[in-house]
Amino acid sequence: MAVVVVRDPAVADSRGVDDVLAAAGLAVRHSEAGAPPVTGLDGVDGVIVLSAPTSPAAGEGALLRAALAADVPVLALGPGAARLADPSGHGTGTGAGTETGTETGTGKGLGVSPARGPVTLTTSADRDPLLAGSGPLPAFGPAADSFTGFAGPPGAVALATCTGSAPQAFRLGSSAWGIRFLTPTRLGPWGEALLRRFAALVAARAEHTATRAFFTGRxxxxxxxxxxxxxxxxxxxxxxxxxxxxxxxxxxxxxxxxxxxxxxxxxxxxxxxxxxxxxxxxxxxxxxxxxxxxxxxxxxxxxxxxxxxxxxxxxxxxxxxxxxxxxxxxxxxxxxxxxxxxxxxxxxxxxxxxxxxxxxxxxxxxxxxxxxxxxxxxxxxxxxxxxxxxxxxxxxxxxxxx
Incomplete structure (x- = not known):
């Protein structure tokens, strides 16, 4: 089973993500600037999006649109959530912005803004195929990007919110998740556990993923x-x-x-x-x-x-x-x-x-x-x-x- 990681190496280091996926038994392929584009779904069991809409990662728009149409599992982290929110690539807000908030108390994150408070999971997360059973959410600060007026894509289910900020996590349909407050370089224990659950979900759905990928385009x-x-x-x-x-x-x-x-x-x-x-x-x-x-x-x-x-x-x-x-x-x-x-x-x-x-x-x-x-x-x-x-x-x- 293989997962394609969409990234722009100049701004998104995927080594932490790659390591967790590999440890879960998944092969990792990269779609990025300067490499042959990954646009089809042959042999693709899941997609992880780390790059923002303005990044030049080759073929990411076509790949993501195909994955969403075929219900291939998709996980978008940090600025990559903007790509998931707008797979056509026209942009959701005013730009990808800066690094998102991460766990406090690790010496790595941006911490929680007192004016906006911590990110909290919604009641919908309790029943979500990916987030259910994830345990208490550590003290994450909200995404520090500039998604002006971002309210989540149409039809999305809000999974995490933050007072005074736009939705911080959402699900599209039953197979695509955007986690705005989590970045690939600052996963922390909670983020690594999330990736392991995503890997397990990819494995459990692989049979249906292959069927849908084959028949959707035909x-x-x-x-x-x-x-x-x-x-x-x-x-x-x-x-x-x-x-x-x-x-x-x-x-x-x-x-x-x-x-x-x-x-x-x-x-x-x-x-x-x-x-x-x-x-x-x-x-x-x-x-x-x-x-x-x-x-x-x-x-x-x-x-x-x-x-x-x-x-x-x-x-x-x-x-x-x-x-x-x-x-x-x-x-x-x-x-x-x-x-x-x-x-x-x-x-x-x-x-x-x-x-x-x-x-x-x-x-x-x-x-x-x-x-x-x-x-x-x-x-x-x-x-x-x-x-x-x-x-x-x-x-x-x-x-x-x-």
Whole structure:
């Protein structure tokens, strides 16, 4: 796993940050002036921004915009928070200013201004994915930059404040944090602990980060590129043969190509949920009207936000064998399935066709091979009753036992 550190070496020494990340087992790459720009997300599991909007770090604007769009974890420290607040690079205030406040009592920091008081965490920080459990905040002074009129970017959640000063920390969405009062050269114990928590968060989200990074940049063209497969999706859904009514899922729905057929099968008394982990894919699904056929939901297919025994049918195309723990996913899908629920696994090309397309032979260990899939399904409570690995499609239909 790798984290890109965006910096301007002339004003932001990242050695302390680099050391903490390396000790946490993350590889560190730098994006900076004079180096080839890091603009894409291939192999990028997280981004740390140390430079201000006016710094010349190569490619930082494009990288940050891509990371925010794909929900790649981002942590911006000190003047770097201005870049996060304005990823277009037009500037948030009047400039990056000077060094921010740090812990008092260390002989290093600027201390607390009596006129403005110390930085304090908000109640939102208690529930924040990064700051929750961080313990009492030491006596930090507020950022000493010149963010004139800075009130945080639109939609941001304030995580730290200071009397008489602009917000000192904020979160954008669920994956990006700006910590204005903390600098890379004066982390202190609290700052180092924050970096370790960020490293742990990057590691925990790496699987989804890679998925989102891959699909976010392809979402806009996905529907047009694969529209010719839509009839095959409708034909596959028809093979589910689920009675009208109840809840049907499209797991890993992408642009929701199966949702019209699922909605027709569910009937007027049923419901359809299209679930995907990539927001950009769901946005594309909405543009193509798939929200008219059901609800589009961003969620993890391994931890479905649904009660047990609530689903009558699950459709999933090209997802199961790409999961790091497919057995656990099958157990989770069985948890939400009602007695006799149907699971239909589909791909618009067969296993041999896909292997040839990628220039490799069929793998005997492939999960979707019948001899492997049948026991995997059975272990989770599913009974395989139809299996087709044809030249033009792959289809496996199973029912939930009990």
């Amino acid at each position: 979402a806009d063209a996905w529907e047009e590129r694969f529209a010719h497969q839509n009839p095959a999706y409708a034909a596959a859904v028809a093979r589910m043969r689920v009675a009208p009514g109840g809840l049907l899922l499209d797991l890993g729905c992408g642009t929701g190509r199966a949702m019209p057929a699922l909605s027709e099968q569910a009937g007027p008394g049923g419901r359809v949920l299209g679930i995907d982990v990539t927001q950009a894919m769901l946005a594309s699904a909405a543009r193509y009207g798939r929200g008219n056929h059901g609800l589009l939901l961003a969620a993890d297919c391994n931890r479905l936000p649904l009660p047990g025994r609530s689903v009558r049918g699950i459709f999933s195309a090209g997802l199961l064998d790409h999961l790091p723990a497919p057995g656990a996913a099958l157990v989770e899908w069985a948890r939400v399935g009602a007695p006799g629920a149907v699971l239909l696994l589909f791909h618009p090309s067969g296993r041999a066709e896909r292997a040839a397309r990628h220039g490799r032979p069929l793998d005997p260990g492939d999960l979707l091979a019948e001899d492997n899939l049948r026991p995997a399904l059975a272990a989770a409570g599913w009974r395989l009753d139809e299996y087709e690995d044809a030249a033009g499609h792959f289809l496996a239909r199973a029912r939930l036992s009990g």
